[in-house]
Amino acid sequence: MNEPYVSVGILSGKSIKFSLSGIYSTDDVRVVAGEQIVTLSDSGMSILWNGSLYSSIEFRPTSYDGDTFELNDVVNGVDFHWQRAEKQRFKGVLRFIVSNGRLTAINSIKVEDYLVSVISSEMSPDSSLPFLRAHAIISRSWLLAQIKHDKRPGRDTFRNDNKEIIRWWDHEDHSDYDVCADDHCQRYQGVQRIKGSVASGAVEDTSGMVLMADGMLCDTRFSKCCGGVFEEFESCWDDEHHSYLIARRDNINSDRFPDLTDESEARKWILSKPKSFCDTSDDQILSQVLNSYDRERKDFYRWTEIISQEKLVTLLRERSNINVGNIINMIPVQRGTSGRIVRLHIIGTKGDIVIGKELMIRRTLSESHLLSSAFVVEKNFSDSEEIPSSFTLHGAGWGHGVGLCQIGAAVMGEKGYTYDEILRHYYPGASIVKLY
Template structure:
């Protein structure tokens, strides 16, 4: 049903039913205000006409004693009908928003979504520009004895938003959303009964459906006897309806939070403390209202639109794309002294943090399934880091002797914050990187989901390109093996991976070009993963770097702080499961020394960083040629490989299963 046809139905009904026309016109003058619930904006509407629904008695005796107002024989003759299969589309006589519709079953049957999920999906597809919603019995339905849905123009009920309580979000094809909804409703059911839920659906485009399900714990809040708020779908999807001026005045942020706490389930969203930058003096700007603590060291936003800007933030530290830029952030700004420097910290919700990480780590134009996969691993990683940091003690990541220096760059060295904002942890650039609806959808549809292995949060590392083979954790960081991070080929056919810890096998592998997901160099796929400055690099699957002897000797001296004299040889001593070197002997005229692990090797052999330590050495007439594979450490998810999988139709669960063997996706809030 096209939007103009719906508008004609509404206009004809208002012309022929004076009471409804007047109620609709009065919507122009209803009082509205905004409150915040756990920092999330929520609208409050004063709509006295809705007392019919808000105050409806829904006990069995009351329902039995009144005629069903949704049955055709009991409806006013002036109420227009648009027939839609076994349903009748009607203009709601007590509208909350202009264009408010009721879609009633032609049969008098109990209100139940069981067996009717497909009807809702088809309605959402057919009602152009409308959001279709469902109030379960004891969840806002004023006619629990007669199956019906409702619908309002989508601009009045956006679904891709944050919620201050537990909800389930889906965005996918009609078929997949239908399957997900049915599976969820089954899992929420008790003894075959319909679960207490509110549901809303809308068609994003001709092939995509967006859906939100809010599980309910109670019909009405504890305040109902004094403040007549009886939340239904409209209330839990963004607008609390009050039916008197006194009730409208009574609803503030605190009462709204209490109402949702009574009728819905708490989300328990977590926050993270991110180190953005350090400098002798931090230059910042506050945009919108903030409040400062007594010391003037922490600034808290007083509006959901408030943000702050930091000047001259360095990104890509020590990498070839290093540069400075101004960056803006949501959440709290905290300034903290550390020696002669001042640290700028950002305290932000994990989900807002993730929205930025995904847009910063890759292009926001990536496929939805890739973005979902990245949301899960980025959430898992940061929560695992916070948990590990809280329990870590005496961690050592350095071996420094005259013969050998082994260092790995893990994340326990951040004392003043949980994670940093650069590649050392996860790129986090606040709201500076544009975040598109696709990114928000990925966050919402995986809200609270993490990867677990047994009772352990997975340490979900990722890199740009594995080079065709997965590296194992212990060869890059501390000597601890994770059973879900195991050697495998980045291919779907289960092709066997040679033992790349053997030098001859590694040489053949790196000098060849085995087929793998990440060997795909299609520009459109790279654009999904790589930001503009990352696409300054095109040689990531297989690459070469040439040095003359003097140049390499100078770079190693500069980057290591050790004078090897004239370098005569680079000898791989130990390789990991992807062929990455984690012990390299550097032979010089003044000194010979072993260096490890992979990132320290990459650091010593380049003025920025080598793309990876998976390389073989060729002596040339004047120096060395390094033939390399991959970009980054190669542990966990390979971003380019995952992008290719997304393009080939794999969903995010299949992508994660490919890179994290035997790990399980669980929702923790």
């Protein structure tokens, strides 16, 4: 197998400003360096560039390694608390298409070059080499699994029967390219994130290496902080079990943990602080995994959010079109293996509804996503009121908790674990295979 290319959706809009550094060519013209702009035609069906209309247009570099392009106003962390826009510079091919009445900028790039940017975007070049090597392998495995996987646009990822709203988001959302450049897939923030040779070395050291199980590429999910126990795949996405994405304790004694699908056990676990790899406040370790904007808060392992009654009613209506009056209670119906809530029963003065899965819950209860759905609910009352004035959520972890826990893996790397030991911890039963 030769090294493949990957197509990455970077940015969408009615118009997109970009600049070229080097000499690029399209099907009918050579384009020299300088600022450019593409806009949507009045009909909304074509791309207007340089006075001509195109159904799609591709800018190809004369020198793959020497020429680069820059896109304005690329948004990072869409809908999360760190959302912001910035200019980003990329290598490879730049293509524009029209999709759903908007322009989309797509970058085609070699997989290994893409991975160097991902590793640099997801974590610091000061991270330990075992951690970076482990992450290079899982980032490559996940990516190649997405490229290989059949896109199924008609797949049922949303169910609403007026009693339950169950929804999840996955890579099937991307039909025009392989992966996006944001946290929905993997952070890919261009060549300006690449500093020094450490990330490049970690990718080169593991070139072509992936995780496989049962003869197939592993769907190597990862998140920031599992909260102490790993979640299973089916709690967050399809009702499909993966043998290597199972519950384990994020500690030396990985097989010793309580049954967090049980409500009483989950409550005790979340309200306590059991020793885990990902329980750290060491800024040197956290800085390996978290960019400066990620570290605007440090309560990842255990956290607390207070939501007023008025705010909660507004969030339910605006985020998920739910109107059940004032909220009386929120009760977990189903928890996953990490204690994350898979189905949450919301009871109001005008009705009730069950929502899930975990990301739907996180999106509904916050303007920028809750850190995780592993939380317990405390009702707060003002004097003489029967309806809670606010709710306190005591939570654990950051992200979906499936697969590699980035903070936990960074701690393992600092403690001297090798990259293959880290991978065996988070993906038990998977094997490292060199594809190319």
